[in-house]
Amino acid sequence: MNQGKSALLVMGCPEVPVQISMVIYLAHKLKKAGWDVTVAGTNAPVKLLKVADPESYYVQKMADLDQTIADIVEKKYDYDICFAFMHSDAGMTYGATFSAISHARLFAVVFGKNAEALGESIDYPAEKIVAVATHNPGPLKNKIDKVAL
Amino acid sequence: MSCIEQLKYRLYLERTSFKEAREYIEKNSEEVYYVDPGYRIFKDYYIIGIPPVAMGVRGKELLFTYVKPCHGTFVMGIDSDEEIARLRENEARKVKGSLKKADKAKAESSSPPASFAEIYRK
Numbered sequence: 146m147n148q149g150k151s152a153l154l155v156m157g158c159p160e161v162p163v164q165i166s167m168v169i170y171l172a173h174k175l176k177k178a179g180w181d182v183t184v185a186g187t188n189a190p191v192k193l194l195k196v197a198d199p200e201s202y203y204v205q206k207m208a209d210l211d212q213t214i215a216d217i218v219e220k221k222y223d224y225d226i227c228f229a230f231m232h233s234d235a236g237m238t239y240g241a242t243f244s245a246i247s248h249a250r251l252f253a254v255v256f257g258k259n260a261e262a263l264g265e266s267i268d269y270p271a272e273k274i275v276a277v278a279t280h281n282p283g284p285l286k287n288k289i290d291k292v293a294l
Numbered sequence: 295m296s297c298i299e300q301l302k303y304r305l306y307l308e309r310t311s312f313k314e315a316r317e318y319i320e321k322n323s324e325e326v327y328y329v330d331p332g333y334r335i336f337k338d339y340y341i342i343g344i345p346p347v348a349m350g351v352r353g354k355e356l357l358f359t360y361v362k363p364c365h366g367t368f369v370m371g372i373d374s375d376e377e378i379a380r381l382r383e384n385e386a387r388k389v390k391g392s393l394k395k396a397d398k399a400k401a402e403s404s405s406p407p408a409s410f411a412e413i414y415r416k
Binding site for chain 1: 313
């Protein structure tokens, strides 16, 4: 049913541990459901992901975050769905950018200590997945599992 | 990495929130323009931001926000007559576009009202 549809997972700063865990989990889950998954990030989270998944078993496609934004703005590529991971003001700003430039159905995945306040401040079009989670991915995983695609 | 970091730039705010950076630009520029996220400057930098994204002109200097996921938002200034001219042209196009829309709406609303005779015939 989702065959041929594309999903983009946007990683923010990797300083909160649950992010990498949830990106790997979600990428695998989407892939099993037939989605063509790309994970984008800056050097730091991409390196963490490559070390955690050396054989690209869970994540097959990785992309540079700036290049991904450039490709969408220049209309070279776009996605059907986008999960933007965020736990800081900068992450929120990237989420707003994806909301503005992409036609993808956008999910703002908000986590970290201040997840609730950050989630409330999102005023751009996005479906919010908010969980106060830093080390324990459980609360965020439970909310992601409830998303109907 | 964008070529911006290789250019000669000045930093006015570092590691701040996007809102504070926008306010700084609005308060410290001679001219302020608002662009959409994804607006391209200096060949390969696409502006990251929460709309409305402010860009400022101060003399020959372009003031803009630069966001890095792990470091927050920066306000940068780079001298560039070319980028300032492009920004002003972009604004002029937007104004022209909105004026056209307004003219069209005015034309539609100023069409003559239906006459009583026509309605009566129906």
